[in-house]
Amino acid sequence: MRRLLTCAAALALLLTGCTAGHDGPDDGVVRLRFQSLAWQKESVDANRQLVKEWNAAHPDIQVEYVQGSWDSVHDQLLTSFEGGEAPDIIHDASDDLADFAYGGDLADLRPLLSERLRADIPARSWETTTFGADRGVYGVPFLQEPRVIIANRKILESSGVRVPTPERPWSWSEFRQIAQDLTRSMGPGRYAVAWPLKEPVSVSLNLGLSAGGQLFHREPDGRVTVRFTEADAVVPGTIRDLVVTDRTAPRTTLGSGGSDTLPGLFAGKYAMVPLGFAYRQQIAQQAPEGFEWTVLPAPAGSAGLTQGVSPQTLSIAEDSPYKKEAAAFLDFFLRPENMVRLARGDWMLPTGTAALADPALHTARDGWATGAAVAERLRPAPAQSVRGYPEWKDKVATPAFQEYYSGAIDGAELSRRLVADGNRVLARYQRK
């Protein structure tokens, strides 16, 4: 019996150790929960520091920093919205906002944002978070990441090929030619370029804008349809040529993530890897001593260096009772000097024009200047505000692009799948 009582007491002790907490005392202080997805140390530090500074200056509006995760943010937010327990301030990416915005989970920020913030961020960035017939704004785009080419400087310079600059980028056909020259000079078993295409859709669509590819077209009646034009075929066609026809890019990296290609880049197996701008942090951290790298702009097409991006965003939950206070925090958090801190912490580019002008983001070191130079050519990623896009991407486009790049299907079949199968998916979301 004594043993049983001891067990019961231990259990009670365990349970009291993990019983419910309260949202805070009723002391008149407004308490906001800010769920951040920052994950790299410098970025988390910058976020936490800004929250600390805000809390010190606003004893009546206290912000609690909550660490979220990119890996699961959509499902977590979905559940939180359904349960009415979402954080007041939400960090996410613009391509994840459409469903929440259409579902009425996010507050329309138009009446809440300061004129300074509205004016500081360019219209093209606001477009990424503008949804619905009434053109509501459901997030503040604040960090963005162009795709660039990280190159082994020694291989590039010793080969004698022309090194591109934002002012004089490679064209897509020139890129193909240079890849052939480089592969030849590098010797057997080595390749000019490695394409990590585990997520092939965003790469294909975002870089496709440079050649005028658009793929998604809004019809006069407001419906969106998929059309695969000649311009849409330029970037995917070049990538396929590199892998299948020219063999200047290895087939093995097609299923890889960006990080998986870095050992090959460091070892000189690949001369170039197209990656997101923020990968520079990993390269700076992991590159072996003596490895010299440089950041090149992605090739340009008929639309120049234009490419699509899905910026990181900050939104306010529709259910939050403290929207004005949350907006005031956003205004503070995204002041130009703070945006610079956040951008440097995440190795990304700020959307704000004042922050982007900061000299710290224009240094040649670590390729900041290259990124800053292409910033004004960044546009909303195609289709990110199209309802049904996530399903189109997962069920139709991802397998189609994967098969196309590996050589399993040809351009006609790729086009058929993206258009015919894709429009069937989109139609389900656009029934009136």
Add this chain to the structure above:
Amino acid sequence: MSALRTSGPARAGQYLALLAYLVFLAFPFLWLVSTAFKPAPELASLHPTWIPEEPTLANFRQAFDEQPLLRAAGNSLVAAVAAAVIAVLIATPLAYVTARHRGRLTSAATGWVVVSQAFPFVLVIIPLFLILKNLHLVNSGFGLVLVYVVWSLPFALWMLMGYVRAVPAELEEAAAVDGAGRLRTLVSVTAPLLAPGIVATALFAFVTAWNEFFFALVLLKTPEKQTLPVVLTHFLGAEGVADLGPLAAAAFLATLPSLVVFALLQRRISGGMLAGAVKS
């Protein structure tokens, strides 16, 4: 007995197959350990090695420096132990009744238990979230334990039913003939024979709760209450980018409690697993 006798080469083949299986099972863990001790340049090497050339504790230092791992491990431990104890306390008498008193009702109940295991996560998470919210148990460790108990109960019940059936009813009848009351029989005769099964079931509930991610992610709002699997995801960035070294170090630490518990209870578990293997 002679049917089990094998020739020398056949036995060698069996051992080889067993060895290959063990290597297959151990590979992810050993690779995790190796990764946890590698410095950044070795992690990015094109020719990875099993044994780090320059082993370092930097990943562990960074992991502890960046994330509250100890606090999260404490939260996980409390939730997992509580869930295991409660699940076993509820499942044991239920399993006994269901196994000993067969009838339409118990068959239906058993069927339902089996079917409930097929429910996908997403089907239950939102209703569960709403129920817990109405009970003011969102952002509560107690709410999380409740979910873990409910989640592991069907399988625990199912497991224990097998162990109960393996205890011959004749033993209980003999105890009754010797004058033992119902409670005395249960405590002195049945419970000791069930002990390995109870331990194995508790361990199953513990490991399920210890590893669980999504419920903890959704239910716990404040950082102080987050569990270890949730904190581990903080080493992951967008599009699958990972801070590999610290992630491996933290994941290695996260596997230790399960390994320790398994090591300590291994004999009892294998006894429990074997119980019922031979029909009386």
